[in-house]
Amino acid sequence: MKPWSRLRTDTPLGPITLAANGLGVCGLWFDGQRHGPSPAQIQSWTHTPDEPLLLQAAAQLQAYFTGQRHRFDLPLDLSHGTTFQQSVWQALLQIDSGQSQSYGDLAKHLNKPKAVRAVGAAVGRNPISIIVPCHRILGAGGQLTGYAGGVGRKEALLRLEGHPGI
Incomplete structure (x- = not known):
């Protein structure tokens, strides 16, 4: 390789x-x-x-x-995580710009409704920030919680994408 x-x-x-x-x-x-x-x-x-x-x-x-692109068109290598982490990172790629999900919603989407903390840990370990949009995951009730790059950056990314309520 x-x-x-x-x-x-x-x-x-x-x-x-x-x-x-x-x-x-x-x-x-x-x-x-x-x-x-x-x-x-x-x-x-x-x-x-x-x-x-x-x-x-x-x-x-x-x-x-600059607001000229909302999706990325790049080959990605997400193989450097566990199988579970990779499934979470793949699910993040399905969340469109301007949209969000809670950690709980993402856990349910993965058919692991009791694995909210594990989903949160996998989101936090996302190796390809922005491109794999972990910033689109919010706490219950829409709170800006955790972002490995800092909550201020998370807020700025959501605002850039026109996320409602930010």
């Missing part, structure tokens, strides 16, 4: 690191994000500012932040 490559890019919500391998985009983390790779781990990946997939991902992110 192709080694991981990385690209650092700026966004209106702060710098991010994108990562890709031979299968697709496998990471997107804000600087200082919880549950992200360590700085040493990131440094071990090849810095490839001319990697076509990473450039495509960065361009799609810029279009997203």
Whole structure:
């Protein structure tokens, strides 16, 4: 398998690191994000500012932040989690821009209605922030709860998407 490559890019919500391998985009983390790779781990990946997939991902992110894109069209590699985490991350991809679900709703959608905490943990470990839209998951009653990149960023992303009530 192709080694991981990385690209650092700026966004209106702060710098991010994108990562890709031979299968697709496998990471997107804000600087200082919880549950992200360590700085040493990131440094071990090849810095490839001319990697076509990473450039495509960065361009799609810029279009997203300017309101020109609502969905991403990129190959993704979500294989670096457990089977359960992968099922949660796949379910996140089905939530459209401007929409949201609660952790409980997502657990029910996965036919695991008693696994709300496990769903929350998997959402928090999403390795491809924004593109796999974990920011669209809200607490019961629509509260802005938890986001590995910070609740302020979660609120900004929902506002950018025109989420009602934000």
